[in-house]
Amino acid sequence: MAESNYTGVTSREVLIQDGHQVIYDFNLHHLDLIEKTFFPLEYETWCLTVPTSWKIELKCVRVPGNNGLYTFSVKLKRVDDSNRCVKASLHVSFYDVRGRVAFPPLISSKDIVEHDDELEDGFGDIPSADISHVVLVKVVIMIKRCHTETNFQ
Numbered sequence: 085m086a087e088s089n090y091t092g093v094t095s096r097e098v099l100i101q102d103g104h105q106v107i108y109d110f111n112l113h114h115l116d117l118i119e120k121t122f123f124p125l126e127y128e129t130w131c132l133t134v135p136t137s138w139k140i141e142l143k144c145v146r147v148p149g150n151n152g153l154y155t156f157s158v159k160l161k162r163v164d165d166s167n168r169c170v171k172a173s174l175h176v177s178f179y180d181v182r183g184r185v186a187f188p189p190l191i192s193s194k195d196i197v198e199h200d201d202e203l204e205d206g207f208g209d210i211p212s213a214d215i216s217h218v219v220l221v222k223v224v225i226m227i228k229r230c231h232t233e234t235n236f237q
């Protein structure tokens with residue numbers, strides 16, 4: 085997929101029983117450059133029944149002022165035009181150079197996701213020293229219920 089062309093990001097798709105899972109690994113030097121380096125990024129499920137498209141955004145922004153703190157946010161937005169609902173979930177984890185968890189994970193999940201709906205999560209007040217420890221951001225996206233006939237129509 086096109087996503088693999090971005091420097092430092094790899095993606096792999098896994099077909100799960102009632103949907104699709106994609107795992108992105110973002111390898112970083114500076115977490116606050118994640119948006120500039122990798123985005124915009126889109127994911128398509130290539131589903132045979134209800135194909136869906138998604139826009140992914142990870143943003144690390146310095147809080148205005150002199151405190152040197154950052155906020156981090158993640159957003160998953162459905163951008164296809166199908167009127168069928170799906171279930172979506174998002175899990176973002178952060179690792180340091182030794183493979184240890186650097187921050188608590190960001191998690192968001194919605195049972196009914198339509199066109200233009202968004203999932204988001206984030207946290208603030210991250211000291212800049214902690215920002216520099218993160219070398220890998222792993223994003224797991226699951227899109228479910230696209231294969232079942234019992235949809236929300």
Ligand SMILES: [Zn+2]
Nearest residue numbers: 103131230231
């Ligand atoms: Zn599907």
